[in-house]
Amino acid sequence: xxxxxxxxxxxxxxxxxxxxxxxxxxxxxxxxxxxxxxxxxxxxxxxxxxxxxxxxxxxxxxxxxxxxxxxxxxxxxxxxxxxxxxxxxxxxxxxxxxxxxxxxxxxxxxxxxxxxxxxxxxxxxxxxxxxxxxxxxxxxxxxxxxxxxxxxxxxxxxxxxxxxxxxxxxxxxxxxxxxxxxxxxxxxxxxxxxxxxxxxxxxxxxxxxxxxxxxxxxxxxxxxxxxxxxxxxxxxxxxxxxxxx
Amino acid sequence: xxxxxxxxxxxxxxxxxxxxxxxxxxxxxxxxxxxxxxxxxxxxxxxxxxxxxxxxxxxxxxxxxxxxxxxxxxxxxxxxx
Numbered sequence: 358x359x360x361x362x363x364x365x366x367x368x369x370x371x372x373x374x375x376x377x378x379x380x381x382x383x384x385x386x387x388x389x390x391x392x393x394x395x396x397x398x399x400x401x402x403x404x405x406x407x408x409x410x411x412x413x414x415x416x417x418x419x420x421x422x423x424x425x426x427x428x429x430x431x432x433x434x435x436x437x438x439x440x441x442x443x444x445x446x447x448x449x450x451x452x453x454x455x456x457x458x459x460x461x462x463x464x465x466x467x468x469x470x471x472x473x474x475x476x477x478x479x480x481x482x483x484x485x486x487x488x489x490x491x492x493x494x495x496x497x498x499x500x501x502x503x504x505x506x507x508x509x510x511x512x513x514x515x516x517x518x519x520x521x522x523x524x525x526x527x528x529x530x531x532x533x534x535x536x537x538x539x540x541x542x543x544x545x546x547x548x549x550x551x552x553x554x555x556x557x558x559x560x561x562x563x564x565x566x567x568x569x570x571x572x573x574x575x576x577x578x579x580x581x582x583x584x585x586x587x588x589x590x591x592x593x594x595x596x597x598x599x600x601x602x
Numbered sequence: 603x604x605x606x607x608x609x610x611x612x613x614x615x616x617x618x619x620x621x622x623x624x625x626x627x628x629x630x631x632x633x634x635x636x637x638x639x640x641x642x643x644x645x646x647x648x649x650x651x652x653x654x655x656x657x658x659x660x661x662x663x664x665x666x667x668x669x670x671x672x673x674x675x676x677x678x679x680x681x682x683x
């Protein structure tokens with residue numbers, strides 16, 4: 358029995374975002390997601406679930422984001438918007454001294470401004486609905502710990518945690534909670550560029566002696582959307598196998 | 603009373619009613635955040651409703667300062683005309 362709750366996930370066509378989409382669908386939510394291009398996984402999920410819809414959208418583009426939220430809410434019809442998962446992100450590697458400004462601008466536009474634009478549109482829907490709601494920002498331990506060659510990425514994720522704390526204060530009185538989930542090093546497409554040496558180093562330094570998986574993260578997302586998480590806001594939940602311990 | 607003014611007055615009353623507040627007198631001189639039991643999120647709710655009602659967003663190009671009902675009416679009427 359599907360829940361009468363609609364959740365928007367940005368960047369749900371692959372990697373962690375796809376895992377989040379699948380997990381939410383399995384938990385009965387109506388789910389809409391967006392990405393620049395439609396993957397086979399999106400078509401397959403649309404075929405299986407009538408309560409799932411993919412939309413094209415370049416996160417980081419304010420107008421496209423507004424159009425996406427409008428279309429997604431129209432698609433969901435009388436199922437009210439309950440939550441947004443700000444997951445879309447890009448990672449580009451290189452020491453800052455030789456990192457092109459254009460590349461860092463693009464990265465910050467997607468990872469930080471994109472999340473901010475999407476949160477803005479969703480908050481406007483919550484206000485219109487006069488409803489409670491949930492915002493979950495997918496940040497990263499890199500935002501608090503830093504990582505060589507990932508200065509712009511690190512800055513974007515630290516910014517996301519700041520956005521989380523500010524929005525939690527701003528919207529708490531409307532029963533809208535805002536939290537971050539900070540994964541550690543995951544075994545996804547995004548980490549596939551890590552050299553074998555770096556990968557082994559991370560595994561050695563992780564108390565759980567492995568990289569994380571998408572399945573390590575998705576339960577925290579569904580928990581933050583549940584009734585049990587109604588009084589949790591402004592927090593960053595770290596899921597990293599203990600590496601930042 | 604202009605359409606915009608009527609909408610602002612009705613919507614403001616509705617927003618306040620949802621908070622359990624009843625306000626009888628709203629005039630062009632009424633200041634939202636000082637004369638009414640409204641907070642900034644209530645004001646944001648009003649702006650979102652106005653955008654839905656009019657299809658206009660006077661804040662698209664940046665911050666515009668307004669304090670009272672009359673100044674908000676003027677912002678919308680200046681775009682409409």
